[in-house]
Each structure stands twice: as structure tokens, then as C-alpha cells.
Amino acid sequence: MGTDIYGAIEVRDLIDAASDREASWVHCMDLYPLYPGSDYSAFGCLFGIRNWNGWEPVAEGRGLPADVSDPVRKDYDHLEEIDAAIGAATWVSWPELRDLDMTVTPLARGVLDVNENGSSLHHCYRVEDEWPADVVAEYGPPPAGESPVGAAYGSWQSGGATLTYQKVTRNDVLGPGTGWDHVFAVMRTLAQRFGDENVRLVAWFD
Template identity: 35%
Template sequence: MGADIHGFIECRSRWAGPDDAWSAAVDLELLYEGRNYDAFGCLFGVCNYAGFAPLAADRGLPELISDAARADYEDWDSGAHSSSWIAWSELKRVDWDESAETTDRRIHEYEAVDGTWVLVSKASWSARFAKAAGLPADPATRMGDGYGRMDWPEGTEWRDGDRLYRLERMTRREAVPPEGEWKPVWSVMEALAAVHGDENVRLTVWFDN
């Protein structure tokens, strides 16, 4: 089973005091319907196969969480994990060109299309890749948690006909493209921050498996 993200964009009035409660502005599920592990790892350290230094991992729920967010979280009971939050003020300061701390634990597979290599998948196991790299075909004998953890230099490549396999290091921008599926989330947060201030808008999340 895969991991899914849940949560709310929360907001506090510009005129609120430091101890005033926050309001649930928008349910995250209305803006984001994806399951992008690169983004999850980059933002919150969940399914962090690409090896990012997470922006906001395991902070727990905010002390002054909105009633709607708390009720939704509690509905998950023990199924929820890795709760955290990040303010719009933090997101505005992110260097999206920053590289991950390590190479991706998954091998990046490209297919030749009209003379150009096009990314088709990333996986910790591929029988075709194993053959191209001269590795055991039985996945039970592979080293570590995926071939990407083996001691190969970044950028190492293997060719097999119309396939190219490469060990890569991602950037935050590649994990969370500015025009990608997270754009609606950032747009709503930015709009609320324009009214109430950057520190008064945050994304509160948790995950389930």
C-alpha cells in the first residue's frame, strides 16, 4: 500500500493575537489529489527515497490547530502518521534549486523517443536493469534497499537498446515543479498570505498508509 497525504491550509486573521486559534481555510484534498513521493520527501520527509533534507519533517500537529483539522486527524485514529506543518513564510524562502543530500535510491529509467531520452519510471528494482548492469536477476539477492544505494558515482549510466538507466540526484524544483500539481496549494496560501500575512498561513498535514 502507498502513502497518501491529508490536511488543511490553515489561516489566522492578521488582527489575531498570538494565542488565538487558527481556522481551517481549505481541505487539502480539494487542491491536491496526487501521490508524489518525491514531493512528500522534499517537504515532509515521508517516502524520502530521493534523499532530501526535509523542509518540515515530524513537527507534529500545531498547538493551536483548527477544530476542523483536529477532528479530521482524529478520525484517522492510529492510521495517521508523520504529522507536521509548514508556514507560507518558510515556503517563500525555499531554495528550490537545492539538490538532495544523496543520490536517489531508485534508478531512473529513460526511453529513446524521437532521438530524445524521456524519463519513463524510477524504481528500486528492475529485472531489465539488473541484466544491463550485470547484477543478480533475483530481487531477493540485491544489495540494500534498492540498487540506488549501491556504491556507484552519481551520473553512472547503463544502456540497453532503447533504454537508458542512470543514477541521479534530484533538486527540490524537480520534486515540486512550480507549475506542477502543488501549484493550486501554493496559490491559495499566497492569496491568504497577501491578506493576513505570511506567518498567519500554514499547511498542516499528516499521512496514512
């Protein structure tokens, strides 16, 4: 079974600019279709979900915010009632996303991507101090060397397959072209209206 993400961007506004009183958080827009993907690398990087290559998550397991907006809570409760797999709720503020160091890498030494015959399907493997045994059995030892330790990143062909050994950063899984760049752009724009601390993303998974 695959894992999908659900959620919404929330905002809040000061009731009175001269007052410290704050309005409740309100639902602004759903995550879908702004982000329609299910990239486990991004899920692991941001929320610790399907964290197969060892990211230090930005916002793991925080639960629904105590002051979550009514529409978001109702949406979550409804999905939880009809789908026992729903859970792992969490949230992340715009300042946390705004200030991410996009050069950070996961614990894995690298990622080995295997693409057969130029198809849209890719198989990704976490690489530590040894090449994945099933990859070596099927495609032979990588020309980069018998061990990933000290091996150069790069691509090579084996039959009809293209294998790419690469270092991965947050920018690779959250940056341009990932879909998360659209989420960040919307939150950045909302922050210009409501203030950085008054924009957040609430998310959960199945």
C-alpha cells in the same frame, strides 16, 4: 502499501488591526483536490516521509499544532479512529515555503529513472557510489561509466527501456508541474490577504 497525504491550509486574522490579539486559526481549504498526488520525493523533501533519496526535510515530525483549528483536528481524529496507519502529523508555515532554496539537492548523488516502453510507470532508484545492482543485472552497465562517481547526467536506451540519470533539486519535486506549485500559489495569495505569518499547511499521512 502506499502512503497518501491528507491535510488543510489554515489562516488566521487579527481581531483588531490596532490590537496584538489574534484570532484562532481557521480551516481555509483542504489539500485535496488542490494537491491530489502521492510523490514520495516531495513527501521526503518537505516532511521526511518515504525519504528514499535523502532530503533534509523542511518540516518533519512537528505534530499537529497546539492551536490547530477545530475542523482540522476533528478530521484528523476521525481518520485516526478508523485507520491505524494515520499519523506523522506536521505543519509548515508559508514563510518557510516562500523562502525555500529551490536549488537544494538531496544527499543522493543522483536519481536513476527507468521507464519501460514509454509507459506511464517509472521506477526510480537512489544512486550513490555504485549503480543499483538490479538495474545493471537487467539492463547492463550504463554507458555513462562503470561508476556513477564523475559520470555525466543523461539518458540512454536499453532494449525498450529509457534510463535517465539525473540530478534532482527541490524545484524538480516541488516546482511547476508537480502539483505543489498550485498549493504554493494558493498560500501566496492567501498571504496577501492575511499576512505571511498567518498562513500554514497542516498535513498527515497514512
